[in-house]
Amino acid sequence: MFKMIAMFKKPEDTEKFDEYYFGTHIPLTEKIPGLQRVEVTKFAGDAPYYMMCEMYYENKEAFKEASKTEESKASGKDVMKLAGDSVTFMFGETTNG
Template sequence: MRKIVVLYGQPKDPDHFPSYYEQKHLPLAAQLPGLRASRHSFDIAAPEGPAPFFCMWEGEFDSGEALAGAMSSEIGRRVAADTANYATGGVTLFHCGPVEGKKS
């Protein structure tokens, strides 16, 4: 499994972001080929002070190849281009494999 995580900075218009994001962008992103699951949250907190992010989205794919294929597809290019329509605070994007660690 491979995950992609998108962290959205504080937008210039925080009232516009959620409605556009949920009504326009998420339905577009749901069409990404190979997307197995996705989730988002506007409940972003920091240990101290204001949260540096307004929203986060996480998508799951079977593999790095599936993720790369989705992002380079026509719908992947449309998803990336649509970001400018609401994410005026910028984005931080990363991907990772399964979380590994020691068992207690």
Template sequence: MARILVLYKTPKDRDAFDRYYAATHIPVAKAIPGLKAYDISRGTVATPAGPSSIHLVATLTFESLAAIEAAFASPEGKAAAADLANFADGGVDLLVFDTEPV
């Protein structure tokens, strides 16, 4: 499996972010071809030392890195990537990686 970890930094308006994310971005992202699983953090995102600058974490799971590449080359993947500018005004980091069970 391969994953995309999306770290959404604290937005200017948390409530507006949450509303847009739930009503608009989740349906757009769930339409990405090849998406096997999609989950998001619930509640505060903290560090062992206390608060963090991260508002929400999303994890998208695909079969492979090649599947991620194909997914984001698709019209649905491009739409999801372009949608970030509509609500992620605090900034966003995307980490893409392959996984292995241990």
């Protein structure tokens, strides 16, 4: 599987961030064609990041195709409106073992 990972720094207002992220952004993201699942992790303690979102695709080619869609573009625009410089993106393939 191929995944896109979004790492979020702690926002000033976590309650407002969470409300928008889970109520607006995630439903928008889940509409992306080819996206197989979304996993969100909130970090505990004094972690350097507040939250991580992992978006899974069948393979890199499926991710590339999904990235061309209007749904993906809308999600990307929305996350930049929400988090801007507070989000870092990484990409990778899962391995077994």
